[in-house]
Amino acid sequence: MFMGMSAEILARLQFAFTISFHFIFPAFSIGTAAFLAYLNFLYLWKKDGAYLRLFDYWKTIFAVTFGMGVVSGIVISYQFGTNWATFSDKAGAVIGPLMGYEVLTAFFLEAGFLGIMLFGRKRVGDRLHFFATLMVALGTLVSATWIISANSWMQTPAGYTIAENGQYVPADWWAIIFNPSFPYRLVHTVLAAFLTTAFAVGAVGAYHLLADRTNRQARIMFSMAMWMAALVTPLQIVAGDAHGLNTLEHQPAKIAAMEGHYETQSGAPLILFGIPNDETETTDFAIEIPKLGSLILTHDPEGEIKGLKEWAKTDRPPALIPFITFRVMVGLGFLMLCLGLWSLWLRWRGRLYDNVWLHRAAILMGPSGFVAVLAGWYTTEVGRQPYTIYGLLRTSDSLSNVDAPAVGTSLIAFIIVYFVVFGAGVFYLLRLMRRTPQTDDHELEKAPNRAAGITPGPAQSSRMEPKNGH
Amino acid sequence: MAIDLAFVWAGIIAFSVLAYVVLDGFDLGIGILFPLFPEKHDRDVMTNSIAPVWDGNETWLVLGGGGLMAVFPLAYATIMPALYMPIIAMLLGLIFRGVAFEFRWRTERWRPVWDVGFAAGSTLAAFTQGIALGALVQGISVTGRQYSGGWWDWLTPFSVLTGVAVVFGYALLGACWLNLKTSGPLQAKARRHAMIAGVATLIMIGIVSLWTPFIREIYFARWFGWPTAFFSAFVPLLLAVCAFALWHGLTTGKNLQPFLAALGLFVLSFAGIGISFYPYIVPGALTIYEAAAPDSSLSFLLVGAVVLVPIILAYTGYAYWVFRGKIDPEEGYH
Structure with a gap:
């Protein structure tokens, strides 16, 4: 059964599979929650019903995404115990309280106000409803903060002592929470979540602009998304660079794997493409730019970069996956930057809503955030192998005392259920995104001359949405 | 004055598990009853009655699980592998249950499929939670710091x-x-089913209660030995009071009383389990003191729990208050 795979490899596959699916949903809902809070704010501020209709449009998409994030997240919180019991026993005293705080400060906040945000506007009124939306958005950010802190501690552990029974005992919570890689990882991840949402929203806006470039809701969402693309992508590139330098300091083996460097060298090249081979310890078919690797990583063309051979073979991460996924992430990042700059240019020329090629490109880039987030995640998680807690606890020593058939059976069950359930969910999401954002019925009644096809004038923006409009 | 942190935390974890059981209990119960209400209209009202609150209810399960890892890591690390299959099945059940709330509104043709998923997922989650409880009561074999039984x-x-x-x-x-x-025919039907489920639940409580003392000597000593028998005698007595309140509430058409009486049955059964377990958290293997995390973890998280749990209870209560009263069948949530 299970092709002779060990419980360890099956458990790793299970974790990789379930967390990959899970990560997609919060990556989208973090940005979407903030987007919804901002739309809600604009509606209250400008008294413009268009923002409320956009809110209702994206609210449903958020609800479906959030639901899938919740159910796939619970799996993770129990998987630490089922498959990784030794890790839980040893690190639970450090990791557990961080996740405990995530539940207490974030999950309850999101869940408590989600019902009011989705269903309660008529019952509590606009202002309290806005407050509820704000709390949900805040909850998603707080949640990200704690879980990134926990993950970062596993990458760059600090503030602990080791007890006689092998447990990691917290000595300094400040040092644990604000461990060396945490601030960089947090900024990089949260910006990634915002960009993921921005490009998804931009694609939806572009899709509807291609059908009707006068659709006001489509214009608003496309414009907002392109502002995000133009302004946040450069920030993200800076944040990513800083995160990379932090990794070089604390996890140089991960950097060596990402760069495909086996030999330690001064004036190291930047390998654009190639195929790292851990057997021969060479990166085959490499296309290189001399000195650039050292320049980027040490900001000195003659700087020394450690190669994988600095570490014993058993202490190295596998190079191929981080090497490829890192390039996918960076490549998508620069495509995002191009789209953002292109949109700025066209906006300046007053052609933002008219250029079909921009719209087509934006649709093509719709999934780019999701792919980049996953690629970045694989880079950092595979790159920290062979450890679960970097330098302290090996992945192979973290496992539960479970039989391979148990892990394999549950893995197959997860694969089947996830593809059925989340496949259907993604299908419904796409169908929700295909809905044409409606102009309001009341507007059509009151202003029958403003039918589809006529550019909405500024007069519309001053009209307040009736409270029980929907 | 030193606080007995492990004891306090055992209380908090027990509270969150109980909160989960009674809160998500009625959510899952609605899924279990789904096959008995085939009409779309009824099902819409049933899911709408819990749509705004189910997610918060389920969060107590995450607190129970995540909290266990934080404060009793050794218990978490031995119970989860021991209950591997029921836990996985529960998680898969909860997935189908959780997505159904949104999915069943997103499609006409496939709604019956997600309705089946809602019912089957809820029932599976409830059944496996019960199995997990039973398996825990029977005890888990632990060697060193690991689970040492089979799967x-x-x-x-x-x-x-x-x-x-x-x-x-x-x-x-x-x-x-x-x-x-709810009101009208749906309420009348629910009341009839409550009567049947109430009788079945009481019979089950009776059988489990009579069986449990004979599983382990310590349980027997707890229930029939002096002085604990004095307290354990109250539990069956109060159960009888709740059973009467349930029957009385249902037959006289009360709205709230049957629900409170059913909650009472759960609280008392839970207290009964607590009387049997204490001071063990993994029966027969680990006490709460053996499984507890270092004091630096317990006190760090306790500060947050003391401040935040009351706040959580307050805004959760507010969310329930916002959606109080009978469901208006005409008020479509979607």
Whole structure:
């Protein structure tokens, strides 16, 4: 059964599979929650019903995404115990309280106000409803903060002592929470979540602009998304660079794997493409730019970069996956930057809503955030192998005392259920995104001359949405 | 004055598990009752009655699990592998249950499929939670710091019995919730089902209670030995009071009383389990003191729990207050 795979490899596959699916949903809902809070704010501020209709449009998409994030997240919180019991026993005293705080400060906040945000506007009124939306958005950010802190501690552990029974005992919570890689990882991840949402929203806006470039809701969402693309992508590139330098300091083996460097060298090249081979310890078919690797990583063309051979073979991460996924992430990042700059240019020329090629490109880039987030995640998680807690606890020593058939059976069950359930969910999401954002019925009644096809004038923006409009 | 941190935390974890059981209990109960309400209109009202609150209810499960890892890591690391299959099955059940709330509104043609998923997922989650409880009561073999049993140890006649008991118990909670939140024919039907589920639940509580003392000597000593027998005698007495309140509330058409009585049955049964377990957290293997995390973890998280749990209870209560009263069938949430 299970092709002779060990419980360890099956458990790793299970974790990789379930967390990959899970990560997609919060990556989208973090940005979407903030987007919804901002739309809600604009509606209250400008008294413009268009923002409320956009809110209702994206609210449903958020609800479906959030639901899938919740159910796939619970799996993770129990998987630490089922498959990784030794890790839980040893690190639970450090990791557990961080996740405990995530539940207490974030999950309850999101869940408590989600019902009011989705269903309660008529019952509590606009202002309290806005407050509820704000709390949900805040909850998603707080949640990200704690879980990134926990993950970062596993990458760059600090503030602990080791007890006689092998447990990691917290000595300094400040040092644990604000461990060396945490601030960089947090900024990089949260910006990634915002960009993921921005490009998804931009694609939806572009899709509807291609059908009707006068659709006001489509214009608003496309414009907002392109502002995000133009302004946040450069920030993200800076944040990513800083995160990379932090990794070089604390996890140089991960950097060596990402760069495909086996030999330690001064004036190291930047390998654009190639195929790292851990057997021969060479990166085959490499296309290189001399000195650039050292320049980027040490900001000195003659700087020394450690190669994988600095570490014993058993202490190295596998190079191929981080090497490829890192390039996918960076490549998508620069495509995002191009789209953002292109949109700025066209906006300046007053052609933002008219250029079909921009719209087509934006649709093509719709999934780019999701792919980049996953690629970045694989880079950092595979790159920290062979450890679960970097330098302290090996992945192979973290496992539960479970039989391979148990892990394999549950893995197959997860694969089947996830593809059925989340496949259907993604299908419904796409169908929700295909809905044409409606102009309001009341507007059509009151202003029958403003039918589809006529550019909405500024007069519309001053009209307040009736409270029980929907 | 030193605080007994492990004891305080055992209380908090027990509270969050109890909160999960009674709150998500009625959500899951509605899923269990779904096959008995084939009409689309009824099903819409049933899911709408819990749509705004189910996610918050389920969060107590994450607090129970995540909290266990934080404050009793050794218990977490031995219980989860021991209950491997029931836990995985529960998680898969909860997935189908959770997505159905949104999915069933997103499609006409496939709604029956997600309705089946909602019902089957809820029932599976309830059944496996009951199995997990039964398996835990029977005890888990631990060697060193690891679970040392097989991956089918959890399957026994007793654990199947507790699984069925929890399904009936949740169905009772769900039916009493519907009695509280709905009106007309739907309420009348819910009341009839509550009566049946109530009788079944009480029978189950009786069988499990009579069986449990004979599983382990310590349970027997707890229930029939002096002085603890003095306290344990109160539990059956109060159970009888709740049973009467349930029957009385249902037959005289009360809205809230049956739900409170059903909650009482759960609280008392839970207290009964607590009397049997204490001071063990993994029966027969680990006490709360042996499984507890270092004091630096317990006190760090306790500060947050003391401040935040009351706040959580307050805004959760507010969310329930916002959606108080009978469900208006015409008020479509979607």
